[in-house]
Each structure stands twice: as C-alpha cells, then as structure tokens.
Amino acid sequence: RGPSGVPQGDWEETVVPVGRGAEGFDVAPNGRELWAANAQDGTISILDLAAKKVTQTLAANVNGANRLKFTPDGKQVFVSALGGPNVAVFDAASRAELKRIPVGRGAAGILMQPDGSRAFVACTPDDYVVAIDLKTRAVTAHLDAGKQPDGLAWAVR
Numbered sequence: 001r002g003p004s005g006v007p008q009g010d011w012e013e014t015v016v017p018v019g020r021g022a023e024g025f026d027v028a029p030n031g032r033e034l035w036a037a038n039a040q041d042g043t044i045s046i047l048d049l050a051a052k053k054v055t056q057t058l059a060a061n062v063n064g065a066n067r068l069k070f071t072p073d074g075k076q077v078f079v080s081a082l083g084g085p086n087v088a089v090f091d092a093a094s095r096a097e098l099k100r101i102p103v104g105r106g107a108a109g110i111l112m113q114p115d116g117s118r119a120f121v122a123c124t125p126d127d128y129v130v131a132i133d134l135k136t137r138a139v140t141a142h143l144d145a146g147k148q149p150d151g152l153a154w155a156v157r
Contacts, residue, residue, distance in 0.1 A: 014052045018045035024068035024079065028092065037065035037079050044068070044079065044090070058095055062088050069110040071119070071134055078119055078132075080107035087121055089137055099137045103130050111152035122149035 019038025022045065027034050033055075034047040042063040046056040064083035070076070070092065077090045086100035087107055109122040112134075119132045122145065129149055131141040 016047055016052060016054060018047070018054060019043040019057065023066045026068050026070050026077070028070055029072065029074040035068055035070070035077055037062060037068040039063065039065050039081075044077075046095075056095065058090070060088065060090070060097070064106075067108055067110045069112055069119070072112050072114060072116040076134070078110050078112075078121070080110055080121055082106045082108055082124060087119075087132070101132060101137055101139060103139065104128070108150040109152040111154070114154070120152055122152055124148045124150055 018036045019041045021040030022036045022038050025034055025036040032049060034049055036045045038045060042061050044058040044060045045054050047053065048055045062079045062081055064081040065079050066082050067080045069078050075092055077092050079088045083106055085102055085105060087103050088100055089098045091098050103121055104123040104126040106123065106125040107121045108124045111120045117134060119134060121130050121132060123130055127145060127147055129143045129145045130139045133140050
C-alpha cells in the first residue's frame with residue numbers, strides 16, 4: 001500500500017514538461033503518442049510515450065484550448081477552445097491544420113462516436129452540443145443540452 005493507504009498497482013509516474021496551461025490531452029489509438037493542448041500559449045505538445053519526452057510542439061494558435069481528442073481511426077485530432085468560436089482539426093500524421101469549424105461562442109468537451117462517423121462537441125457558452133460529420137468536417141446538428149454542457153460520455157443499455 002502507498003502512503004495514502006491505496007493499493008499500488010503496476011504503474012509509474014513520469015512528469016514531462018509541456019507548454020503553458022496544458023489541460024486537454026488524448027493518447028493516439030495506437031498508444032504511441034500523447035497530444036496535449038496548451039491553453040495559455042496556444043500550442044500543442046506531442047509526446048512520444050515510449051521515450052517519455054516531447055518530440056514536437058505545434059504553433060497551433062489554439063489559445064484557451066481546453067479539450068483535445070483523436071478520432072477513433074487516429075487520423076484526425078480535434079481541439080476545442082472555451083473562449084474561441086471554432087474547433088480546430090489537425091491531421092495526426094502531417095501535423096497540418098485541416099480546418100476550423102465554427103461552433104458558436106466557445107467549446108469544451110469532445111466525444112467521438114465509436115463508429116468514427118461523428119464528433120459531439122459541448123458548446124458551453126451557448127448551452128448546446130453540436131454534432132460534426134467526421135468526413136465532411138461540417139456541423140450537422142445542434143442539440144439543446146441545458147446550462148453549460150461540458151463533459152460528454154456514451155451510455156449503453
């Protein structure tokens with residue numbers, strides 16, 4: 001048991017410095033990279049998980065970014081910004097920005113549909129969730145969500 005009385009498992013912690021204000025992050029589906037959105041400097045840090053180090057920092061211009069999510073196929077990366085009107089989409093292989101998708105006055109939580117067809121993004125200041133077609137990268141629906149939606153999850157019966 002550890003100092004707090006919690007049983008310790010087979011894990012270790014490694015601190016890797018990234019950009020300022022890192023908040024949103026995700027691990028690529030292949031398990032090789034972690035991408036972290038750095039809200040205060042608008043960059044994205046890309047970490048090699050095996051080497052436990054930053055391999056690239058993208059000048060992504062995503063100030064205020066607070067969530068980042070890979071598509072299920074690992075080909076695209078979506079980044080939301082609570083204080084910005086767009087969701088930025090990047091190509092995971094080339095690191096190039098593919099598109100800025102207008103969603104409202106700001107966005108937070110991102111959820112990928114497991115079949116890879118849509119992303120859902122919580123537009124916190126606007127009290128709705130948008131559905132984005134992953135092929136066209138276009139908003140296809142606005143879903144009323146109540147006050148300030150953020151975290152999203154699948155519920156399966």
